[in-house]
Amino acid sequence: MARVVVVHGIGHEWSGPALMGQDVAPALRDGVRQGSGLRLDADDVACAFYGDVFFEEDTRNLGVPPWDEHDVEEGFESELLMAWWEAAAGADPAVPAPDEPGTRAFPGTGRLLSQRVRSALDALSGSRFFGTYSDRMMVFALKQVRRYMNEPVVWQEARARVAEEIGPDTRVVAAHSLGSVVAYEALCEHPEWPVTDFVTVGSPLGLSLIFNRLSPLPENGAGAWPGGIRRWTNVTDPGDLVAVVHELAPRFGTVTDEQLDNGLKPHSLLRYLTARKTGRAIAQGLG
Incomplete structure (x- = not known):
């Protein structure tokens, strides 16, 4: 079994563990080599793939529905969208701030909610980060995060996919974006695993909306x-x-927080993995 298991984030629905590994494994091996001098073999790295759990079995042609502001649900989805808006306004001068800084809730329901969502989508579409995302892709991301956090059939299967890749030789779990939530909860469920090091990149685990819903x-x-x-x-x-x-x-608690600059693609998994800081952290777990 692999010594390092990588857990992906959203946006890989049509991929698979072997296909993802063609990009992810070399990127990780490059980061480890540049950060520590350690050379990993191809079979040292595996990908825990769960992207397909969001769709019914053998459903391959749905694409992304034509979602817009009317499809964002009240509660988790609208609150996560607000968190993104506030973060974008704080980091990008081109993004106007929400009317009520610091709030995590959208006022009202129905038409009022749709108007507020429309304002958020418009603001984010002008940001450097979300500028390449269509409305439907942003809503798609909101719904995937909400489904993992709220639907047992989704989170149970996603965590099971991580468990399938953990073996007696596995020492490091490296997880990106929503995958860091999946990996964190899987690790909490299995204290008997031989994993000694957890490396998270681009993780939303500190966001109150997610933090307060974690298991445990x-x-x-x-x-x-x-x-x-x-x-x-x-x-x-x-x-x-x-x-x-x-x-x-x-x-x-005792988490080592590191920062780096991924250039024009700040959330890119491959850029995180090829970074020396990430490579050194992974190498530390491999001795």
Whole structure:
């Protein structure tokens, strides 16, 4: 079994573990080599793939529905959209701030909610980060995160996909974006795993909307330590709006928070993996 298991984020629905590995594994191996000098073999790295759990089995032609502001649900989806808007306004001068800075809720329902969502989508479409995303893609991302957090059939299968890749030789789990939530909860469920190091990149685990829904639930404002790991390194680009909260130590304890610059693609998994800081953190777990 692989010594390093990578858990992806959203946007890989039509891929698979082998196909993802063609890009992800070489990127990780390059980052480890540049960061530490350690050379990994191809079979040292595996991808835990769960992108297909969001669709019915053998459904391959749905694409992304023509969603717009009327399809964003009240509650989790609208609150996550607001969090992105606030983060974008704080990081990008071109993005107008919400009318009520600091709030996580959209006022009203029905037409009032749709108007507020429309304002948020328009603001984000003018940002450097979300400027290449269509409305339907932003709504698609909101719904995937909401489904993982709220639908047992989705989170159970996603965590099971991580478990399938963990073997007696696995020492490091590296997880990106929503995948860091999947990996964190899987590690919490399995303290018996031999994994010693957890490396998160572009992680939204510190966002209150997600943090307060984690399994196990936080106690007294502190998140549970993930399983039997010894070290947790969290790497973010300050311009990565999906991460929103860039320091996890205040939430989880002895996390080593690192920052880097991924250039024009701050949330890119491949850019995170090829970075020396990420490579050094992974190499540390491999001795």
